[in-house]
Amino acid sequence: MTTADSLIADTLDRILTAHVDRTQLDAVADGRWPTELWNALAETGLAFATHHEDLPLEDAYASLTMVGRHAAPVPLAETLVAGELLRRAGMEMEPLPFGLAFIDESAMPQQADTFTGVLQDIAFGRHLQRLILVASDGRHWLLSEVDKATVEGCINIAGEPRDRLVFSQPVKALPLSGQSTARTFMLAALTRVLMMAGAIESVLRMSVQYALERVQFGRPIARFQAIQQQLAASAGEVVAALQAAQTARLAVNSSLLPTEIAIAKARVGEAAGIVSEIGHQVHGAIGFTYEHMLHYRVRRLWAWRDELGHEAQWQRLLGRFVVAKGADSLWQFITSPEPIDLEDLHP
Amino acid sequence: MFPDLAWPSASLPAEAGLLRKEVRAFLQQVLPAGYRPNSDFGSGGDAAFSRQLGQQGWIGMTWPKKYGGHERSFFERYVVTEELLAAGAPVGHHWIADRQSGPLLLKFGTEKQRATYLPGIAAGEIFFSIGMSEPDSGSDLASIRSLARPVEAGYLLNGRKLWTSGADHNHYMIALVRTEPGSERHAGLSQVILDLKAEGLSVRPIRSMTGQYHFNEVVFEDVFIPQEQLVGKPGNGWHQVTSELGYERSGPERFLSTFRVLVELVGCASEAHSDRMLILIGRLVAHLMTLRRMSISVAAMLEAGNNPVIEAALVKELGNNFEKTIPELARLALEGRASGQMQATLEDALLHMPSFTIRGGTREILRGIIARSLGLR
Numbered sequence A: 001m002t003t004a005d006s007l008i009a010d011t012l013d014r015i016l017t018a019h020v021d022r023t024q025l026d027a028v029a030d031g032r033w034p035t036e037l038w039n040a041l042a043e044t045g046l047a048f049a050t051h052h053e054d055l056p057l058e059d060a061y062a063s064l065t066m067v068g069r070h071a072a073p074v075p076l077a078e079t080l081v082a083g084e085l086l087r088r089a090g091m092e093m094e095p096l097p098f099g100l101a102f103i104d105e106s107a108m109p110q111q112a113d114t115f116t117g118v119l120q121d122i123a124f125g126r127h128l129q130r131l132i133l134v135a136s137d138g139r140h141w142l143l144s145e146v147d148k149a150t151v152e153g154c155i156n157i158a159g160e161p162r163d164r165l166v167f168s169q170p171v172k173a174l175p176l177s178g179q180s181t182a183r184t185f186m187l188a189a190l191t192r193v194l195m196m197a198g199a200i201e202s203v204l205r206m207s208v209q210y211a212l213e214r215v216q217f218g219r220p221i222a223r224f225q226a227i228q229q230q231l232a233a234s235a236g237e238v239v240a241a242l243q244a245a246q247t248a249r250l251a252v253n254s255s256l257l258p259t260e261i262a263i264a265k266a267r268v269g270e271a272a273g274i275v276s277e278i279g280h281q282v283h284g285a286i287g288f289t290y291e292h293m294l295h296y297r298v299r300r301l302w303a304w305r306d307e308l309g310h311e312a313q314w315q316r317l318l319g320r321f322v323v324a325k326g327a328d329s330l331w332q333f334i335t336s337p338e339p340i341d342l343e344d345l346h347p
Numbered sequence B: 001m002f003p004d005l006a007w008p009s010a011s012l013p014a015e016a017g018l019l020r021k022e023v024r025a026f027l028q029q030v031l032p033a034g035y036r037p038n039s040d041f042g043s044g045g046d047a048a049f050s051r052q053l054g055q056q057g058w059i060g061m062t063w064p065k066k067y068g069g070h071e072r073s074f075f076e077r078y079v080v081t082e083e084l085l086a087a088g089a090p091v092g093h094h095w096i097a098d099r100q101s102g103p104l105l106l107k108f109g110t111e112k113q114r115a116t117y118l119p120g121i122a123a124g125e126i127f128f129s130i131g132m133s134e135p136d137s138g139s140d141l142a143s144i145r146s147l148a149r150p151v152e153a154g155y156l157l158n159g160r161k162l163w164t165s166g167a168d169h170n171h172y173m174i175a176l177v178r179t180e181p182g183s184e185r186h187a188g189l190s191q192v193i194l195d196l197k198a199e200g201l202s203v204r205p206i207r208s209m210t211g212q213y214h215f216n217e218v219v220f221e222d223v224f225i226p227q228e229q230l231v232g233k234p235g236n237g238w239h240q241v242t243s244e245l246g247y248e249r250s251g252p253e254r255f256l257s258t259f260r261v262l263v264e265l266v267g268c269a270s271e272a273h274s275d276r277m278l279i280l281i282g283r284l285v286a287h288l289m290t291l292r293r294m295s296i297s298v299a300a301m302l303e304a305g306n307n308p309v310i311e312a313a314l315v316k317e318l319g320n321n322f323e324k325t326i327p328e329l330a331r332l333a334l335e336g337r338a339s340g341q342m343q344a345t346l347e348d349a350l351l352h353m354p355s356f357t358i359r360g361g362t363r364e365i366l367r368g369i370i371a372r373s374l375g376l377r
């Protein structure tokens, strides 16, 4: 960790520890906006850190690992990506939460400066006023009247808002210059990688803690080898996930980003499943209750590993590139990776 | 305290790229073209190849020049070892001496021992075995019973070692033995250098399930060990043995043992690929690249002078499982279309696979070490 990393991590850890709890998580799942939490994040400037020139991007995105660790119910990921896009377009960023929407050709704005249509799976859509619309052909727009949409509230398996927004009347759409849809998609995938890495580590920590506290047969279950062996296996997955996530984050300004995202989304997604499974097994029935905090992480892991390309989708892209290069180039690719081809990876 | 599982990311320095080119050019020249079997450091040696490697300066790379070493970094050594393994080179003979015995002598050996053995090891001419396991002592290494009884000017050794890789063709063995009669467990153990041709020492090759002979039983009947063959302090054997685990367990040999299967699989996929095959290859590549980064991160810890025992256990545990995954999944993805070379590599890998999670510390023992670091035991 760099000093900037750990400074951000400490600040965030404090804010999130103070503001994220069960009541808050359930309230957000029931449709409430986490006002205090968001305001605290906005006040530190962390929510808009990718838009400032003073913090390197890789440090700005580092905060998402902490978001994952605490299962914080805020659209920080989308806001950070939006901040970078606005910065690149040379546009101001208002201190508001932002959304991201990926659309295909059929849904693209017909008029140059307005949008009408339906957007699906919008993180925290019901609470948004601003959103970046990302078209498969590379164009991006800023929608500044998102609150004019009719909201069909939807939640994912983790209870996070993933809403359907219906714009039956035209709303203003301001084009953003200088964007690449592939990059925006990769950044969005990176946010999930980092959030997953944080949540994965948190699941292991909770499981170790629980194993030390829970007594059966007259001793803490941590004393049982079967439990030790499972948690050790889980720790290996955690290290791999953290390593892959960190490598992807540090590649945020590199031409290798496609390769690193593919590796990380695939590897971290796989670790998410394994660590969650072991975490539940160690927790026994209590972990299966709504009362317990474990599921707030686990359900997010299940949601995030599917968002922005699940493991197999990224594995396929990586595999396709490697196979096209041929068997004799495999080792060269492993030791000196090249940017893989992202065409046809689009939601 | 919960351990920090976020390891610093490390990458190989720029000068490593140049070295890599040299190694590749060399291997292209000396290895047969085309098909090569898996490179398993535990088998498949070639004394002539080891000598050539020594001439290139690629054994004992990190050691001081005065002992025949080359004073290069752990990263450079890393590049050479991974290139050798990926290419399927016959590294079996010098591997242990280069990885373990040499560094052990550097750290704990006497000046005379260093001067006697290290130049020969670095030249690729002297090969070492590790004598730890015994018939009744595998994972529970502290239970070993081979006894070197102190006598005039040395020790008299009786007992036996088992599963000693390469003892049938290597020159020496560094054995862990009990030098204090009546001592128990970790106390009273010492490391000694044994000449594998010494009087009273007999080597019986044991055929493995692969059909080959790579490990042995070594029996000691009143083998005289001159005092000067003691490595380090008497009674310090346990500490010395465990101090090398970072080297022993974190290297690329812990996840590249079936790499040639992946190479062949990519070759097959170029001819006829299904989505299933592409997804599998992508998955394995994502695992491999992540493991390699973990392993390089540990190399950086070694370079910095640390002793990353837990980290090494994590690399080996994850790496061994990965090595076992490749052939298991490849055979299914091939849907019965394995060609001659693909099939040969696959069978070779399958036959060796059971040993990956046993040699160098079993999966269960490694997980025990990791569990302890998590505070579970």
Ligand SMILES: Cc1cc2nc3c(=O)[nH]c(=O)nc-3n(C[C@H](O)[C@H](O)[C@H](O)COP(=O)(O)OP(=O)(O)OC[C@H]3O[C@@H](n4cnc5c(N)ncnc54)[C@H](O)[C@@H]3O)c2cc1C
Binding pocket: A225, B042, B129, B130, B131, B132, B133, B137, B138, B139, B140, B162, B163, B164, B165, B166, B215, B355, B358, B359, B360, B361, B362, B363, B364, B365
């Ligand atoms: C190919 C090969 C090469 C080798 N080369 C060498 C060599 O050169 N020199 C050398 O000294 N040794 C060598 N070995 C031996 C190797 O170090 C041992 O096999 C290993 O330490 C395990 O010992 P074991 O085989 O006696 O198994 P055991 O220790 O008997 O274990 C059997 C099973 O029980 C499990 N087990 C044992 N103890 C525990 C415990 N406390 N908790 C949970 N599970 C446990 C093990 O994990 C394993 O699954 C080699 C082995 C192989 C396979």
